[in-house]
Amino acid sequence: MKIPWKKYDCLLIVAGFLLLLPFLKIQRTTDFIIFCVFVLSYDLLYGYMGRLSFGPMLFLGAGAYAVTLFSEHLSPNPFLALSFAVVAAAAVGALIGPIIVRTTGAAFALINLAFNQIGHFLVLIAFAKYTGGEDGMSAHFSKVGFFDVQDRTMIFVFSLFCLVLAFYLLKRLTSSPFGILLRTIKENETRARFLGYDTFLYKWGAFVISGGLAGFAGALSIMNYGYVTPSFIDPHRNVEVIFAVLIGGAGNLYGAIIGGVAYMVVSNYLATYIARWEMFLGIGLLLLVFRFRTGVWGAVTGLLASRRGEAETR
Amino acid sequence: MPESAILETRGVSKKFDGFVAVSGVSYRLSEGEAAGIIGPNGAGKTTFFNLLTGMFPPTEGTVLFRGEDITRCPAHERVGRGVIRTFQLVSVFDQLSVRENLVLSVVRPGDGRNRKRGFFFSDAARPEISDACGEALALVGLEGKASRATSSLSYGDKRKLEIALALSLRPAVLLLDEPFAGLSDAEIGEVLELVHRVKASFSLVIIEHKISRIVDLVSRLSVMHEGKLIAEGDPKKVIEEPLVRQVYWGRA
Numbered sequence: 001m002k003i004p005w006k007k008y009d010c011l012l013i014v015a016g017f018l019l020l021l022p023f024l025k026i027q028r029t030t031d032f033i034i035f036c037v038f039v040l041s042y043d044l045l046y047g048y049m050g051r052l053s054f055g056p057m058l059f060l061g062a063g064a065y066a067v068t069l070f071s072e073h074l075s076p077n078p079f080l081a082l083s084f085a086v087v088a089a090a091a092v093g094a095l096i097g098p099i100i101v102r103t104t105g106a107a108f109a110l111i112n113l114a115f116n117q118i119g120h121f122l123v124l125i126a127f128a129k130y131t132g133g134e135d136g137m138s139a140h141f142s143k144v145g146f147f148d149v150q151d152r153t154m155i156f157v158f159s160l161f162c163l164v165l166a167f168y169l170l171k172r173l174t175s176s177p178f179g180i181l182l183r184t185i186k187e188n189e190t191r192a193r194f195l196g197y198d199t200f201l202y203k204w205g206a207f208v209i210s211g212g213l214a215g216f217a218g219a220l221s222i223m224n225y226g227y228v229t230p231s232f233i234d235p236h237r238n239v240e241v242i243f244a245v246l247i248g249g250a251g252n253l254y255g256a257i258i259g260g261v262a263y264m265v266v267s268n269y270l271a272t273y274i275a276r277w278e279m280f281l282g283i284g285l286l287l288l289v290f291r292f293r294t295g296v297w298g299a300v301t302g303l304l305a306s307r308r309g310e311a312e313t314r
Numbered sequence: 315m316p317e318s319a320i321l322e323t324r325g326v327s328k329k330f331d332g333f334v335a336v337s338g339v340s341y342r343l344s345e346g347e348a349a350g351i352i353g354p355n356g357a358g359k360t361t362f363f364n365l366l367t368g369m370f371p372p373t374e375g376t377v378l379f380r381g382e383d384i385t386r387c388p389a390h391e392r393v394g395r396g397v398i399r400t401f402q403l404v405s406v407f408d409q410l411s412v413r414e415n416l417v418l419s420v421v422r423p424g425d426g427r428n429r430k431r432g433f434f435f436s437d438a439a440r441p442e443i444s445d446a447c448g449e450a451l452a453l454v455g456l457e458g459k460a461s462r463a464t465s466s467l468s469y470g471d472k473r474k475l476e477i478a479l480a481l482s483l484r485p486a487v488l489l490l491d492e493p494f495a496g497l498s499d500a501e502i503g504e505v506l507e508l509v510h511r512v513k514a515s516f517s518l519v520i521i522e523h524k525i526s527r528i529v530d531l532v533s534r535l536s537v538m539h540e541g542k543l544i545a546e547g548d549p550k551k552v553i554e555e556p557l558v559r560q561v562y563w564g565r566a
């Protein structure tokens with residue numbers, strides 16, 4: 001176990017998704033990749049900062065609608081639209097963050113859900129004229145040089161690049177002093193304040209980063225599918241990303257990706273073999289919460305550590 | 315005023331739902347002074363520290379730091395000015411490694427060191443930070459346990475870690491809330507020796523239950539009872555005062 005594989009983790013992620021290709025349609029694989037970006041954004045908030053949210057779909061949706069509306073009304077350039085979507089989703093986070101990050105526990109989870117429901121209502125009904133309401137709307141992107149969103153391989157490669165980029169940035173962020181600060185906020189926020197940190201600002205910052213990254217995932221999804229519907233902001237779908245983080249193991253970026261893929265495999269394929277698969281997922285979740293709190297990743301590293309007879313710090 | 319005060323309160327009170335935990339306390343700590351506060355359980359000592367450090371605002375009264383009103387100043391800003399505390403129940407981060415516990419205090423915000431050392435995007439385990447953490451740990455004799463999980467430390471070692479944390483924040487005034495509570499006699503000796511060794515570089519207030527332990531450490535002792543300061547002065551004299559004897563031992 002002395003192979004410094006963590007140095008090559010970005011390559012491992014790429015290799016992993018390439019290995020999935022023979023088994024899945026390429027568009028589906030791209031979907032998996034994008035979902036992993038979403039899971040990473042959620043892991044920052046929940047796994048690292050310890051704030052459970054029931055409303056991350058709001059940010060996915062903000063990015064999804066922002067990219068579509070931008071491409072329709074301002075410019076069909078996919079890169080501009082994607083950048084705009086990230087900024088828009090981050091801006092939503094910046095706007096509602098000060099209200100949300102003051103709270104913890106159930107209040108934090110539920111206020112997020114409430115804002116998600118407001119967002120869902122806005123695109124479904126209040127602004128239906130612009131968003132296409134229940135029907136949604138399609139997005140049209142122009143070619144930029146050789147980059148063509150319509151090309152399935154191209155969007156696969158691009159999404160994979162984006163996942164690796166997001167992973168790399170989050171890895172830097174979470175292993176920095178800021179990452180440690182987020183973990184102290186998770187464990188004992190008051191104590192962190194007594195180390196001289198205005199925790200409110202940093203929580204707000206993390207909330208904005210998480211929101212922007214979720215919006216990034218939402219925008220990528222639209223580039224993959226070509227249209228947006230209210231299902232991209234549907235509060236009922238919040239459970240997906242929460243499950244994924246719990247499966248992989250919260251507070252670990254490798255876990256987030258493993259959990260993202262595992263959830264996608266289960267939700268896409270278990271459904272075809274087992275009727276009422278959600279029930280089994282529910283049982284699985286109960287097991288995770290009560291028996292394997294550290295998820296797949298934690299279970300594996302824990303096992304390896306005990307094999308080596310070492311106490312791991314994390 | 316004779317010497318300048320680093321920390322001062324004027325008539326501070328704290329009420330919890332009508333219950334008065336601290337009542338009209340006026341207190342003064344001179345620059346460089348080492349002072350002690352004693353008093354029975356529930357006297358309001360910890361609450362008084364909470365008022366000094368900004369855990370919550372007082373119901374009445376003002377808190378001054380070097381003559382400046384800091385009554386409404388949030389806790390993190392007071393830390394920035396050098397008002398550093400430890401907690402009665404040791405408070406360190408069990409989920410971090412011993413070394414990681416110190417990272418945030420060696421890269422403090424507002425130091426200018428923050429930007430230079432890359433707060434957001436550079437590795438918290440890189441040598442400059444790691445070395446600074448190591449130095450802080452060496453001060454309390456924990457350098458050999460830097461990579462350990464904090465949850466695996468003994469209570470005494472956690473206390474030392476917390477003191478290392480406080481010292482690495484470079485206190486102007488250090489407030490220790492019952493630092494010996496829960497420690498073995500050997501550990502108490504070590505922590506006492508440590509405090510003796512470092513106390514020259516800052517002002518110190520120490521809350522302690524057992525008077526004998528701090529008589530040699532502090533030059534002034536205050537006695538708290540039912541939220542009020544009931545006596546103050548030279549440690550050896552204060553403990554002879556009838557009122558103090560009555561509160562402490564139930565006899566004059």
Ligand SMILES: Nc1ncnc2c1ncn2[C@@H]1O[C@H](COP(=O)(O)OP(=O)(O)O)[C@@H](O)[C@H]1O
Binds near residue numbers: 353361
């Ligand atoms: N946050 C709080 N809410 C309500 N009551 C409190 C709170 N903090 C302290 N008290 C009460 O104030 C009194 C003084 O407590 P404390 O300051 O901890 O005393 P000491 O440190 O001298 O033992 C106690 O009766 C305690 O129950």
Ligand SMILES: [Mg+2]
Binds near residue numbers: 360402
């Ligand atoms: Mg106390």
